[in-house]
Amino acid sequence: MLVLGAAAAFSLAAACVKALDGAVPLAEVVLWRNLFAIPALLPLMVQHGGLAALRTARPMSHAARILFGLLGMFGSFYGLAHLPFAVVSALGFTMPLFLTVLSVPLLGERVGWRRSLAVVVGFLGVLLIVRPGEAGEGAGALDLVAAGAVLLGAVGWALAMITIRRMGEAGEEAVTIVLWFAIGSSLVAAVAAIPVWVWPTPGQWLLLAGVGLISALAQVMMTNAYRTGESTLLAPFEYSAIVWTVGMGFVLWGEVPHISAAAGIAVLIGSGLYIWHREVTLGVKR
Template sequence: MFKGVLLGFMAFAAYALSDAFVKSLKGSLPAYEAVFFGATLGLFALPFIKTRGDRWREVLVAQRPGLYLVRAVAGAVGSIAAVIAFTALPMAEAFALIFLLPIFVTILSVVLLKEHVGWRRWSAVVAGFIGVLVVLRPGFRALGIGHLAAAICALAGAVSMIALRVAGPHEKRITLYSAGVIGPMLLTGVLMLADFHWPDMHEWLLLLGYGLLAALAAVLLMLATQKAPANHVAPTQYSQMLWAVFLGYVLFHDQLDWPMAVGIAIILGAGLFTLVREEQVTLWWKRARMIL
């Protein structure tokens, strides 16, 4: 159990470092181009994720092709939006909005899956949006494309998570992982055709850090869920916020004021509470344990 949770923390540290690398590009490459190279490098994780009995064709062939397509498109949209958000916003502020994902999952569970949501989870939803208002303070500070991109990233991630809930019991791990890599790679590859910029050496190094660290994180997360239940590993994702504050301050000289810190704390608290209630009420962790 301890090893699994520790691996979870290591995985999300790698994800945070990956985000720091893409932020360091500072928009020198189009977001879709950065996502293309990141997703391509993400293929390096496939040999480690493939288990005995898996077939390579299952990278592209799914039992539920419609849900595979949903995850592919959501992965592409979410990845592009994440790159834009990290480029335009301080890391902690971008993460604060992206961590609305569990809140959006709750809402989509009602709309799409017709799940019953009690007053406790609805309270967490309201609290999460109050936290967003505290962070953004509309009318008191300028809002830009980065804020919109972070919210779109969270919504796309929630759509992908809902698709995982439905597809998880029917698909193999390699298929579930591949949808989130192949989709962004193909869709952004098409977008690149119109206006391709060949990266210079410095940009290549940043892209390598972005893609390989994300691939490493995926492998670590898989190992984590092999050693500990997914519901114990999932909350470790919130350690990304600590990394975001630290990396933002050290590498990018980001500053957090008190209202933003309070808003972030509210969003994180609401998200963690939602994760706990999701496990207690829906038990979807057991149905989809293999997806992480």
């Protein structure tokens, strides 16, 4: 239930970003998303010794994790301003595909023909969603720049996952990783936001607060779910987010996925679930 709740909460936070409709600069959205999340993380920091939770011997690893996480956040937030809600959610599910590909050179993993084929099929699903030959034309045509940004963001999230795994294997505490990302990403986003700064309206303040607080709640729920449950059994339930984004996209913005996009979403999710199944069978750790 916690994973389902976290998936719903992450979808609601993304809906807050989409509701901003690009009126607040992207860097500023990222800044407030992280700043509003920090108070929710303070109890976690206190539980782990206060400022001692920030002690680390791996500053460069944290810098890389911050960079990759910001790439993922900027990519998905840009997509939310320019693409249908469900499409952004679906393209975000390419992260396991990129993670599988990148694990070969970066983690030295061996990927067999079954997972390799699933990755290829998954990217064929992406083509069905994006339909690059129809960019800017016809019903359901998508902004290819925005789609590319979301895919680049998925690469960022995959690299962040690999970095977190390496840090965890080296003994870094999860709370230290979470806290440094919140602090570091806020600082970077603040610098990037200065040249384009605008003061949000009261309604925009509510949406920005919603992005940060709901995201923090979702992260806590997801962390608790994986702490108390078997990760290999919980992972598939993260795909329930697509149900929420399709539903909210229809109710809030009247969005109905194009038939080609719907088929592509099904193919992409099926591919991701098959990769998960093979990794469970092979005992691959994520």
